[in-house]
Amino acid sequence: MLSLAMLATLTVVQGHALQLSQAHEPGLMAVTASWDDREIPYVRVGERWATVIGVDLDTGAGEYPLEIVRRFENGREAAHTDTVAVQGKEYPTTELTVAPGYVELSPENQDRAAMESQEIGAIYSTLTPEAFWTSAFEVPIPGTTGGRNFGHRRIFNGQPRSPHSGADLRATTGTEILAANSGRVVLAKNLFFSGNAVFIDHGLGVYTTYLHLSEMLVEPGEMVEQGQVIGLAGATGRVTGPHLHWGVRILDARVDPFALLELEPLAVEGR
DSSP: OOOOOEEEEEEEETTOEEEEEEEOOTTEEEEEEEETTEEEEOEEETTEEEEEEEOOTTOOSEEEEEEEEEEETTSOEEEEEEEEEEEOOOOOEEEEOOOGGGTSOOHHHHHHHHHHHHHHHHHHTOOOSSBOOOSOOOOSSTTOOOOBOTTOEEEETTEEEEEOOEEEEEOOTTOEEEOSSSEEEEEEEEETTTEEEEEEEEETTEEEEEEEEEEEOOOTTOEEOTTOEEEEEBOOSSOSSSEEEEEEEETTEEEOGGGGGGSOOOOOTTO
């Protein structure tokens, strides 16, 4: 039985990412964090260990336990429990008008949307236990300083839907869309709601998504570098006009993509 001690309080806002860091010690071979019923691995970064957790935009304000376990070469384990203090944030409501077929779905489109939802859920539940990025994340449209609509409660044609899980970036059709960081393409296909979509796995449960593209220029399984052109902006899927929907999931937590810009680079040892 491991003895646990409350050591620190970490503060984060709903819908944001929290980077965790642990000092290296002689003989330390692995560090994990338990968050949202998942065990999240750390990676070695010089003389520290680091990882990232996501706080979903619907996570209630309050305090949550975060158990950290350190495992040593001699078989010893040590654990402590920190507190994550989640601060609430008010998100507005947005009403939109789209083609009726994207609200009142036919049986065929209902089946398609359900199958695609399962496929996407399987992607987000997969945790790659390494980090593919070694530099800070960047916005996929250079020069963009902010996005719109993250967390907004959506009402399509008068019918409430789930919150908007990404940021909308202004873009005309054909604008080049760049990979926000290095990673592996895990999906590049046309989806019913999202149109032409590219999903990139950056490791440690961090995924970025690029939706409503007019063209996709990468294939599943392809490794991409930060700044590589992965597609062109468009207006495919359920949209009101051309733009880029830039989304981030950390495991299944919906996170404001601009929160990724605050993460420190992971210059992983040995890479």
